[in-house]
Amino acid sequence: MIRSREEQRWKYWLAQMFVFDELTSSTTVHSKADATFSVTGAIYSLRPEMRVSERIFLDAAFAMAQEAIDNNEVPVGCVFVYANEIIARGRNDVNRSRNPTNHAEMCALEQLKSWCAQRGEQLEEILREATLYVTLEPCIMCACALYYLRLKRIVYGAANERFGGLHSVADRHKYCSEHLIDIDANVDQERAVKMLKQFYETQNPFCPEEKRKVKKPKKCDSADAEPTDLFAVFDV
Numbered sequence: 001m002i003r004s005r006e007e008q009r010w011k012y013w014l015a016q017m018f019v020f021d022e023l024t025s026s027t028t029v030h031s032k033a034d035a036t037f038s039v040t041g042a043i044y045s046l047r048p049e050m051r052v053s054e055r056i057f058l059d060a061a062f063a064m065a066q067e068a069i070d071n072n073e074v075p076v077g078c079v080f081v082y083a084n085e086i087i088a089r090g091r092n093d094v095n096r097s098r099n100p101t102n103h104a105e106m107c108a109l110e111q112l113k114s115w116c117a118q119r120g121e122q123l124e125e126i127l128r129e130a131t132l133y134v135t136l137e138p139c140i141m142c143a144c145a146l147y148y149l150r151l152k153r154i155v156y157g158a159a160n161e162r163f164g165g166l167h168s169v170a171d172r173h174k175y176c177s178e179h180l181i182d183i184d185a186n187v188d189q190e191r192a193v194k195m196l197k198q199f200y201e202t203q204n205p206f207c208p209e210e211k212r213k214v215k216k217p218k219k220c221d222s223a224d225a226e227p228t229d230l231f232a233v234f235d236v
Helices: 005-016 020-026 052-070 104-119 123-127 140-148 189-201
Strands: 036-042 077-082 085-091 130-136 153-158 180-185
Touching (some): 052 153
Antiparallel strands (some): 077 085
């Protein structure tokens, strides 16, 4: 039974994002203590030893992120892979839908739910053998849903240092080791950060005027120098 206020918030998030009914219809609801993850790598460029298929899946996630940019959305994209096949895709859809929960992972989960329904499959059973390829570390909200659904593996392009729910912000030590989500972290950080910078250099057209950030001159000798905190302006 979910009792604490924090766990009730988690339940609310899942109910809002359609997945809680899948859990309660087929399995006993697990507390957050039943899930955790293990970071299997902290790589800062695409690893040359990654299988060709994994590169293809990651490229598919970045293609979704590019589609997000083309539609004035924060450039985060993802794909779910099961049995070596892409079965769902998603990208940020917050601005168009005016729904702050429509992150890439949530949109892909909704598509995956339809995929499962058409084939008579259980969402949770599929996710236990699936991998999520995503351009940016999932936020705490999305990570909560993936913890509950016991996803098998996550591969992400770059860390989300402000909102990351896997290890950047969330404290993994709060979870026990009954269930592990294997994680390959920061496998293509350069490409992910480049897309984020591309989007925010032109400002988010849907951002309220009072929240727009005024660009300040860089305090550095070279005009080409990079800022120290790349994620200081990334509200994702």
